[in-house]
Amino acid sequence: MIRYHNAKVLTMTKGIETEYCEVWTDGDKIVYIGQPTAQELQAVRFDSDYDLKGNILMPSFKNAHTHSAMTFLRSYADDMPLQDWLFKQVFPMEAKLNGERVYWLTKLAIMEYLSSGCTAAFDMYFELDSYVKACTESGFRSVLCGAVSGGKENAKVLEERYLKYNGLHPLISFMLGFHAEYTAEKELMEAIGRLAEKYKAPVAMHNSETAKEVRECVEKYGLTPTALFDSMGIFSYGGAGFHCVHMSDEDIEIFKKRSVYAVHCPGSNVKLASGIAPVVKMMNRGINVALGTDGPASNNCLDMFREMFLMTGLQKILLGDASACPAEKVIEAATVGGARAMGLEDCDVLAVGKQADMVVIDINRPNMQPLNNIGKNIVFSGSKENVKMTVCAGRVLYKDGEFRIGESPEVVYARANDIITEMKSE
């Protein structure tokens, strides 16, 4: 058992309210939250004992949309129009990836997630075995999102993966999905709708990220992407749409009716000039919102603190209302919302029996002082400098700037640089 004590614990079970108490974990689970008596304490033998020195212990952040291994394209092609970026820079380089490269590039991403207090990624990419190896070796949780496109991949491949990766490892699960309407054949999407029905399973995909995507979908099918997916039964058991920037009122109603999560990616949306998602409008309609960084090629960093500030800041600008999208809603989306969008109901809050996926926020830094309001401090002032410890499935993977993921940082950095150098010359 591991003991975390002398903490302000923010369980997220009763809003943004902290309680001075302690948390014990056993294996991957939380087994106790409270203020034990001296007698109760004496009865337990702890393997480790962390004095958190009055800092905040809270559920870790969940990154509900990313393409982890795209770390190789960080700062490779920025400040350029979306189409040039995608077709001239991203796609030609991605064609040079292989399993070994994805492994190392994922390791680099996992380090960055941990340094921002994040313990789970909803990842859509290639070379899944290598990705899974990087995650499980590191002790990092991930939900793989089916990424089949037309052509060489099809619904049969998707089904095989769904069956293969669910149950493979406690840290890994797989959600049915596909890249996006604009990269999928009609037949593929219809087949995925049938898979959703067969397994009574949710489906996730990029949805209404750009105005162009929506316009061209309407031209082709007479329906928005959201309405098209719904008409094919894809949302019959819920799911998630990544980005959801250009949503009609009807789209929002479909998300509501089908309990589909909107995964907001504000960093990517500003960097690629995609627009500002109607997050407050969606939340007001009762739609669940999660938060994601998108991949490091389009953000470029994997920092949930940046996303949290942007989520509230952009809504304030969009609506011309400084009270829009308060900090409490943002923390909820970044923790509880993300976990639930990914089907990780046992990782959403701190409670006995839940997975021990936690972060310690260092309040003894100038940006967190004075302590007028912890929730506002986290969203409006928080940064990676405040991540003191990141715990995934009961294991401390990051502490005081040091990583405990098997590989040394120097090796990961060297491999990442070698890989991009090799790819440029190939």
Place this chain on the structure above:
Amino acid sequence: MIRYHNAKVLTMTKGIETEYCEVWTDGDKIVYIGQPTAQELQAVRFDSDYDLKGNILMPSFKNAHTHSAMTFLRSYADDMPLQDWLFKQVFPMEAKLNGERVYWLTKLAIMEYLSSGCTAAFDMYFELDSYVKACTESGFRSVLCGAVSGGKENAKVLEERYLKYNGLHPLISFMLGFHAEYTAEKELMEAIGRLAEKYKAPVAMHNSETAKEVRECVEKYGLTPTALFDSMGIFSYGGAGFHCVHMSDEDIEIFKKRSVYAVHCPGSNVKLASGIAPVVKMMNRGINVALGTDGPASNNCLDMFREMFLMTGLQKILLGDASACPAEKVIEAATVGGARAMGLEDCDVLAVGKQADMVVIDINRPNMQPLNNIGKNIVFSGSKENVKMTVCAGRVLYKDGEFRIGESPEVVYARANDIITEMKSE
């Protein structure tokens, strides 16, 4: 002399290009930049020798608009409409400030500046002697911006301060200024115009931050704030406008003609829903742009990395163009632009004879890898976790998370919390 070696040096004298070399400082100045021979090295006795391990050494960031001592209001009143925030929360609490409180609250702000690689603040607030004491004791550079309003303060007070604080201490200077049009009498502004003429000096103030401010000024004077100031001779010798969110084409022409700096504060502008400043439009017209955080009550953090990402991100959204406001322009604004807007021409770039105001950016963190492009990495991925060392006027004030500013962090945090607690109960 102090030696900084094994560094990628970004002098900012030739764009965003780094050179592997070393920098030597003596007292507050840079005395050497280059790659010395073994013989040259042997001829010098260094007091300190820093191996920067391949990290980036560059000009420190300059925070060109802030109200440092407002740290006490961090997270005190967020997610509320601007008018409620200002009149119900900010003004009543500010009335309870005194010199001793301003001293401690400023110390806290300086710590946060240093942790974000910033060595100078263009500060507008009260209790200047206490503010100056906090800065000079810490070794932190500051330009005081005159903040007289109507009523008890007048142009005579401003002139006295101008004469008193300029020349008082090498780290301190004073620029003529006033809060804003909407808090100043016509006579005061006219008198400040005459002071500008008398001293052939630039003048700085809040300018066109909100649509309401501009609308009401036009109703009152028939002129925008910018045109009004210009008509009074306030801009005859240049100056700076803080925020500049709602600028007409004519306003921009005046800024251009008078060489007035636009100080962009994107974090504050989104948090208070003020709008997005036309930064690219202004830069395209040749207006110099600097970057500021605004005070911690309206941001809430004092983090130049956040401001840098927001500067480019918001322009991309405003213009619907992912290539707008490239990273290089942003770094320029955050370093060179800020220094020049503040009249700190000797702190703008790294060159022999310039002030040694520098920051070491740690690239051995996951968010900076791989090293495709250092400039893009700094703006799009950089964060306070990458600030390894902050040097002001040749003194290392921050290194590896530790502060060297006289007071211990614990004392500063305790005082800040005591102060806000006392103020709440008064």
